[in-house]
Amino acid sequence: MTQATPNPNIAALLARLDELRHAERRAASTRMVSVTGHLIGTPLNIIAGRAALIRTNPSPEAVEGNLRRIEEQVERLSLRVRRLIDYFGLPEPAAARRTVGEVLAECAAVYRPIAELKGVSLDISAQGVEALPIESTLTLLVLTTLLSLGIRRAAAGQCVLLDAGEQGKSAVTFELSLPGLDMPPSNFDWLEPPERGVDPDAFEALSLCLGLARRVGGSLSVARSPAGDMTVCFECARG
Numbered sequence: 001m002t003q004a005t006p007n008p009n010i011a012a013l014l015a016r017l018d019e020l021r022h023a024e025r026r027a028a029s030t031r032m033v034s035v036t037g038h039l040i041g042t043p044l045n046i047i048a049g050r051a052a053l054i055r056t057n058p059s060p061e062a063v064e065g066n067l068r069r070i071e072e073q074v075e076r077l078s079l080r081v082r083r084l085i086d087y088f089g090l091p092e093p094a095a096a097r098r099t100v101g102e103v104l105a106e107c108a109a110v111y112r113p114i115a116e117l118k119g120v121s122l123d124i125s126a127q128g129v130e131a132l133p134i135e136s137t138l139t140l141l142v143l144t145t146l147l148s149l150g151i152r153r154a155a156a157g158q159c160v161l162l163d164a165g166e167q168g169k170s171a172v173t174f175e176l177s178l179p180g181l182d183m184p185p186s187n188f189d190w191l192e193p194p195e196r197g198v199d200p201d202a203f204e205a206l207s208l209c210l211g212l213a214r215r216v217g218g219s220l221s222v223a224r225s226p227a228g229d230m231t232v233c234f235e236c237a238r239g
Contacts, residue, residue, distance in 0.1 A: 011113035018114055018148050022201075029204060039080045043073040096137045097239075100164050100172055101130030103140055107162065111147045119156030122147075126164040132238055134172055138216050139236055142209045143174060146232055149205045150178035167235055171218070174234045181230040184222060209234070 050066040050073075057063075108124050115122035143162070150160040161177035182199060184206050206222065209232075213220040218236035225231045 007113075011117040014110060015114045015117055018111075018152075022148060022152070025208075026201075026204070036084060039084065040077055043077040043080070046070075046073045047077075094137065096135065097133050098136035099130060100126055100132050100134055103134065103136050103143065104130075104162070104164060106140060107143050107147060110144065111151060115151050115154075115160065118151060118154070120151055120154045121159040122151070122162075123159055124162045127166070129164050129166050129172055132166070132172055134236055134238060135216050138212050139174075142212050142220070142234055143176075145205050145209055145212075146176050146178070146234070149202060150176060150181070153178065153180040153199075153202070155180055169238075171235050171237055174236075176232045176234070177225060177227075177229045178232060179229045183224055183230060206232070 047070050050070045054063055054066050104124050104126055108122070112122045112124075147160065147162065154160055158179040159177075160179070161175075163175045165173050165175070167173045181202055184203055206220075210220045213234055213236065216236050218234065220235075221233050223231050223233070
């Protein structure tokens with residue numbers, strides 16, 4: 001792809017906007033965790049307390065009363081979880097079809113200036129699939145989230161790679177090589193709290209992208225390249 005020399009002022013502005021995008025996502029995650037903890041904490045405390053009462057007072061009447069309260073709290077907890085899912089659920093995006101080339105060009109327009117400002121190389125290529133149509137809204141969200149992560153974690157002189165190719169006759173694959181990142185735990189698809197030493201920023205971004213990939217009927221996998229870089233493979237449907 002043709003590279004233009006970025007305007008330093010525009011590059012700095014794009015970098016700042018990317019930082020704010022990242023901060024906003026982290027703030028939203030923090031808020032969601034806080035709300036979740038508040039809404040489910042009380043029912044869980046009541047359940048634990050009633051279970052303790054059953055152990056200390058095993059009479060049939062007491063057990064029956066405590067079990068009834070536990071069942072009430074389980075139903076209350078279930079209702080709150082369903083409301084949380086509805087509240088925090090991602091609305092269906094407006095359908096948008098664009099070509100692979102157009103999607104990659106937009107990625108380059110936003111993130112190449114940011115990369116060059118940091119002294120990081122960004123190499124974006126396509127293996128003869130530029131004209132293939134794909135769903136672009138969530139695909140762009142996945143790719144830009146991963147590029148943002150890769151460029152923020154790369155050191156000056158390193159290179160972030162994004163390569164698009166065809167997977168059979170029904171899918172397009174985007175492979176990203178992200179230096180400077182450790183492999184996530186195998187359970188990152190469940191968004192469980194990271195184990196000690198795991199980068200929470202990378203963990204959150206990968207979990208988010210996995211969920212988005214599944215929404216478009218695709219997949220996302222992570223592997224270690226022979227050079228030691230993290231390689232993320234995002235596959236989405238054509239059409």
